[in-house]
Amino acid sequence: MLILHTSDWHIGRSFHGTGLLDAQREVLSQMAQTVRDRGVDLVLVAGDVYDRALPSADAVQVLDEALAELRKAGAQVVLTSGNHDSAVRLGFGGALMAASGVHVRTRAEQITDPVLAPDPDGGTVAVYGVPYLEPRHQGQQWEVEPHHTAVMQEAMDRVRADSAARAADHPEGLCTVVMAHLFAAGGEGSDSERDIGAEAGSPQGQVTGTAEPDGGHAPQVGGLGQVPLRVFEGIDYTALGHLHGRQRLSETVRYSGSPLPYSFSEHQHRKGGLLISTAGGTVTAVEEVDWSAGRRLAVLRGEVETLLTDPTLAWAEEAWCQITITDAIRPPLAYARLKERFPGLLNFILAPAGGPRRTAGTYAERLRRAEGDDLALCTGFVDHVRGRPATSGETELLRQALAAARQEQSA
Structure with a gap:
């Protein structure tokens, strides 16, 4: 079986105020072409399908077109919700869509409801879609500590238990694939992973810290706390979303990255997805596939x-x-x-070479030095705020303006 791992489509996102819907349509069409050319059986979308919880009508239409094209190309699709998605809105109609080969996992109770697909080369692939789990809410529901590591550990324990129970019914081999949207230890962020509460375009990719219940601090990227790789032990392949750069954290834990760049910090990224080959209940190969859409x-x-x-x-x-x-x-x-x-x-x-130009003294000192010389004060202000001295023409305009002001004041 051939599985295409993607994530972070962020449909509806803009780039420094420039809309990206056309570029997103183009790259999603290239994705469908990969499905056709390579005979992909399953397409995984590991969260952040939309850029906002309330996507625009145009963004919804782009997703609708993309899903229809992927199905027409011959692949089934599995989507999970990310921290930018509204789980309720993305999950609407999921039961109906499953009948057409589009499987949506947006609720915690669906974690142990894998998409099962027979492998033509023998064995069965079980895809467990883990939606983004808000730690404070899900920790309370599951009675575990309200932070990302504890919540994901509980989710993976449930997945492993379910997979072990199903393995008895699949003696030919069961390949367990997990989709999750999180910040895994060792992952490298960019400027475009931002918290949903942050202003659009504000850099959130740098690692920051957030208080944990034990009083310590866990690193964060885009508002998500770090999860150690040990949480995913025993899983044949973990398809991660959230970080926008394609990266391999271990042989079995990988980020596909976003299909388009969403910040200038990604200018050296190669964008695309990952092709996972399976046979006999195991992963046999992982291959990168590249796409190019929109401007460089x-x-x-x-x-x-x-x-x-x-x-x-x-x-x-x-x-x-x-x-x-x-x-x-x-x-x-x-x-x-x-x-x-x-x-x-x-x-x-x-960013002037050698750092910003320094002006002599504080404003108060310059005021004292320029006492009685209004023109010197005005040209000094221009030099300070613009980083370049006033030209002779600008100095003459300021001199005329001061003269006119004095004349009006004395009238």
Whole structure:
């Protein structure tokens, strides 16, 4: 059997204010083409199907089209909810969709209700869909500590017990696959894994800390506490979602990553999914598959004149760009000039070589030094806030404005 591991579609997400629905349609179509070309039997979507709990009508339509295309391509689909999804909304109609080959797992009680698929090469694959489990709620329901490790440990204990019971009915071999949406120990985050309570586009990929019930602190990425890999022992393959970079944490625990980049920190990622081959109740191979959709990402840094004239940067003229300029003094019209060459400029950063220019003294000291010289005070203010001294023309305009103000004041 061939299984395609994907996650973090984040349908409806924007990129620095730019909508991505067209790119998401394109990459999901490429996914369906992979299903057709490779003869994929099962497609797994390990959480964060949507970007928000209340997706737009257009986002819902994109998912509807994608699921229909995947089914038409010949694969059954298993979806679980992530921390960005509304479990209730994503799970609506799940019983009806199961009849058409789309299996949705959004409730804790469905953890021990695997999707069973006979392997053409012998054996059976049991896919256990573990939805995102909010620790405070689920910990209370299961009477375990209200943090991610304890809740996931309980979930996996239930999965292992169910799998062991089913194995007796499958003497030809039972391959146990688990889908989960979490931050696993050893995983590397990016700037695009954000807590659902965070502002859209705010960086949440860095590891932070959160208090645990025992008084310690567990690392977090995107609002999710770290879960140790030992929780997944005894599972043939664990298909994880939440981190947007494709990565191997162990031979049996992997992240597929998101199918599109959602922050400039992902500009060097290869985006796609993972193909898992099974036979006789075991995983026999794991293979990467790449997709490309939407614009490339360019992260450029340097002085403005170099960026504007470097011929090796021609490729970035068609990309979404983050540009950091390092000129010691901010050049005039820097953003506008760069935008003319790089129309996809979305993030403009000032980082002068050697650090920000320092102005002499505090405002109070400059006021005392400029006492009686209003023009010097005004030009000094321009220099301070803009990072570049006032030009002769700007100085003349300020002189005229001060003269007009004095005249009006004396009238």
